[in-house]
Amino acid sequence: MLREQSPLLRAIPKVDQVLALPELTRLAEETSLFAVTAAVRQVLDSLREEILAGQYGHTPTSTELLPLIEEAVKQRQQMGLRPVINGTGVILHTNLGRSRLSKEAAKAAMEAACSYSTLEYDLEQGKRGKREVHVEHLLTRLTGAEDALVVNNNAAALLLLLSSITAGRQVIISRGELVEIGGSFRIPDILKQSGSILAEVGTTNKTRLQDYEDAIHPQETGALLKVHTSNYQIVGFTQQVALEELVALGQKHHLPVIQDLGSGALFSLASCGIEGEPTAAQSIQAGADVVTFSGDKLLGGPQAGIILGKKACLAPMKQHPLMRALRLDKMSLAALEATLRLYRDPREAFARIPTLQMLGCGLSTVRARACLAQTVEKHSQVGGGAVPNQMLPTAATALQPQSISVTELEHRLRLGNPPVLGRISKDRLLLDARTLEDRELPMILDCLSRCLGECS
Ligand SMILES: *Cc1c(COP(=O)(O)O)cnc(C)c1O
Numbered sequence: 001m002l003r004e005q006s007p008l009l010r011a012i013p014k015v016d017q018v019l020a021l022p023e024l025t026r027l028a029e030e031t032s033l034f035a036v037t038a039a040v041r042q043v044l045d046s047l048r049e050e051i052l053a054g055q056y057g058h059t060p061t062s063t064e065l066l067p068l069i070e071e072a073v074k075q076r077q078q079m080g081l082r083p084v085i086n087g088t089g090v091i092l093h094t095n096l097g098r099s100r101l102s103k104e105a106a107k108a109a110m111e112a113a114c115s116y117s118t119l120e121y122d123l124e125q126g127k128r129g130k131r132e133v134h135v136e137h138l139l140t141r142l143t144g145a146e147d148a149l150v151v152n153n154n155a156a157a158l159l160l161l162l163s164s165i166t167a168g169r170q171v172i173i174s175r176g177e178l179v180e181i182g183g184s185f186r187i188p189d190i191l192k193q194s195g196s197i198l199a200e201v202g203t204t205n206k207t208r209l210q211d212y213e214d215a216i217h218p219q220e221t222g223a224l225l226k227v228h229t230s231n232y233q234i235v236g237f238t239q240q241v242a243l244e245e246l247v248a249l250g251q252k253h254h255l256p257v258i259q260d261l262g263s264g265a266l267f268s269l270a271s272c273g274i275e276g277e278p279t280a281a282q283s284i285q286a287g288a289d290v291v292t293f294s295g296d297k298l299l300g301g302p303q304a305g306i307i308l309g310k311k312a313c314l315a316p317m318k319q320h321p322l323m324r325a326l327r328l329d330k331m332s333l334a335a336l337e338a339t340l341r342l343y344r345d346p347r348e349a350f351a352r353i354p355t356l357q358m359l360g361c362g363l364s365t366v367r368a369r370a371c372l373a374q375t376v377e378k379h380s381q382v383g384g385g386a387v388p389n390q391m392l393p394t395a396a397t398a399l400q401p402q403s404i405s406v407t408e409l410e411h412r413l414r415l416g417n418p419p420v421l422g423r424i425s426k427d428r429l430l431l432d433a434r435t436l437e438d439r440e441l442p443m444i445l446d447c448l449s450r451c452l453g454e455c456s
Contacts, residue, residue, distance in 0.1 A: 008051045011059035015040050018062045024069065031077055039072035078417075085440050085447075087422040089394055089432025090383035091358045094182055096421070098296040098303070100354040104342060105301060105335040112334035119330045132318075134333060138340040142266055143280045145291070145308035149317055150336065155185050156326040157292040157305030158260055162194030162223075164316040165256060165290075169222030170199040172215045174207035174241070176234055177227040179262075187227055187260075196222060206239040209249060216253050223256045224249065226288075228278065230262035233389045243278075247287035256289035256313055263387070264293025264306060266343050272359040274382070274390055280308060289313050295332075298382075300355030301339035302332040358434055363393050369441070370395035370433035378425075380434040396430040401452060412451040420447050 018024065018040045028036040043065055050056060084096060092098045101109070112119070122129035132149060139148035151157050162171065171191055178200060180186045191198045199221070201211040212224060224246050243259060250257035265277050277298065283291045290313045295304030305326075307314065317323060328336070342349045350356045359382070376398045379391035399422075401409045406429050413420040413429070420443075422431045431444065 005051055005054070008056060008059045009048065012044060012047060012051070013062045013065070015044065018044070018065065018069070021062055021066065023066055027070065027073060031073055035073055035076050036069070039069050039076055042072050043068045074417075082418070084419040084421055085444060086435045087396075087420060087431030087433075087444075089378065089380035089396065089423070089430075089434050091355060091380065091435055092297055092383040093435075094383070099300045101302060101335055102300070102339060102342060102352045102354060104352060105338040108334040108338035109302070109331040112330045117330060117334070119333070131327070131330070131333060134337045135340055138337065138344075139306065139308060142340065142343055143284050143308055145280075145284045147309060147311045147314045149307040149314050150295070150328050150333070151305040151307065151323070151326040152328055153296075153303050154260070154262070154264075154292055154294040154305040155181075155190065157307045158187075158190050159194055160305075160317050160320060160322050160326050161258065161290055161292060161307060162191060162196045163322055164320045165313060166222030167195035168197075170197045170215075170217070170220050171223050171225050171258075172199045172201055172212055172221060173225040173227065174202045174211070175200045175204050176202065176207055176238070176240060177225075177229055179227050179229055179231070181231060181262075205234050205237055207241060208239065209241050209245050212241065212246065212249055216249075216255070218253075221253070221255055223258050223289075225258045225260070227260040228262040230387070243283060243286045243288060250289070251287075256310075257287070258290045259283050259288045259292070261291055261293040263297040263299075264295070265298040266349075267346055269298065269356075269359060272356075273392055274359065274387055277387055280306075284308060295336055295339075298355065298359075299339065300349075300353040302335035304328055304332055304336050359392070361434060363395065366433045367395040369436060369438060370397045370431075376428075376430065378430065378432065380432055392434065394432055394434040396432040399429040399431070399448070400427070401429075403452065409451060413447055416447045416451060418443060418447070420444055 015037065019028075019037060024036055024040070047060070047065070051059065086093060086096050088096075111117070118129070120129050120131050135150055136148045139145065151160055173187065178187050188198050199215050201207060201215045215221070226243055226246055243257070247257050261278060261280060261283060263277065265279050266281070267279055269277055280291055280293060288309065290307060290309035292305060292307050293299070295301040295306055307317065339353065342352050350360055376396050378394050378396050380394040381391060399409060400406065406424055406427050410422065410424055410429050413422065420431070422429045424430070436444070
């Protein structure tokens with residue numbers, strides 16, 4: 001065996017020889033010599049192994065190896081975290097990064113990333129400032145809250161909040177609101193982690209004001225907590241206590257009332273067909289002492305946790321050692337400020353924030369975008385643990401390949417460049433146009449012709 005293979009091994013071209021190919025000189029100029037050299041080594045190494053495994057009758061020449069090397073360079077240049085085309089129709093797809101940022105927010109993040117900035121510097125005073133000030137004012141103005149604070153995400157907001165104001169004491173919550181959000185975030189676990197004690201009241205389907213009141217013990221109770229059941233709904237024989245009633249109870253017993261709003265709409269989305277989603281301003285208006293929500297769900301901004309409420313409640317959070325551990329970084333802070341600035345004019349927000357654009361996009365526009373091939377009418381999910389029972393009417397391009405199976409097409413598109421993600425339904429691959437952008441349509445056609453070309 002070995003004797004047969006040794007001439008083949010000897011015929012493997014040297015790295016320098018391969019690198020001298022004009023095609024690779026050009027490729028090294030476009031990318032980097034480092035990447036091309038590494039790719040050549042990688043291809044030659046696997047060639048050696050394959051010859052030893054008896055897979056070759058003759059040794060390929062440098063030129064014959066060229067396509068393999070070009071492919072290896074491409075793979076090396078590719079980021080692990082990279083853009084995909086979302087044809088799933090799920091607007092806030094947690095696995096695909098939830099909200100896309102507006103151009104304004106992306107630009108602000110980029111500038112904060114590439115320049116020194118006023119992150120913690122007060123230009124007028126000429127001395128150290130606070131990073132939160134950039135968004136606090138916008139948040140209080142937009143929601144009517146007394147004070148505001150931002151952290152890394154909503155999970156961090158709750159952890160900081162509970163650690164600061166209820167540690168060692170009971171937090172009373174309805175059994176119907178003990179939410180689990182995807183990826184292991186569970187309200188009971190967060191409570192425990194904060195050092196607070198869970199006091200669940202009522203039943204899964206019905207909780208009354210009296211249940212809360214009966215559980216209050218003057219020395220032991222730290223707060224009343226209301227959690228928005230953002231990713232599920234209990235229907236049928238149900239009853240939950242309205243925030244206003246809980247606020248009255250809290251005031252009677254001098255207990256803070258906290259609301260985890262989850263998705264955090266800043267204004268009503270009824271015009272997009274999303275009914276009944278509470279807004280942050282409504283919760284503040286109803287008298288909640290503290291309200292928390294995510295920056296990258298219905299708000300359509302960067303990952304962030306937003307805390308609104310009374311000054312007296314937020315003060316201990318600002319002083320807490322966890323604040324430093326959970327604080328928001330400068331790029332997200334800049335993106336959040338830019339997003340909130342758009343909200344000063346609701347029309348601007350709807351026109352520029354992609355999440356709101358997609359939610360508000362009329363069916364006729366979605367239909368027109370779906371017209372790549374045969375279209376079907378479906379419903380898109382909002383996703384991201386927001387409004388689970390509300391679906392938006394949509395249109396999807398339905399692909400039914402003749403030469404390969406639908407699962408094979410799904411597979412090829414998913415591994416393509418850029419990856420295109422859809423969903424299979426009734427032996428067709430659906431690309432939901434609500435989450436697609438017009439500029440992505442030619443890219444999808446390109447990807448499709450490559451995928452289908454491979455089989456002919
Ligand atoms: C999504 C959600 C969270 C977690 O928010 P993150 O920003 O993902 O940390 C917490 N509570 C509720 C009710 C939610 O919907």
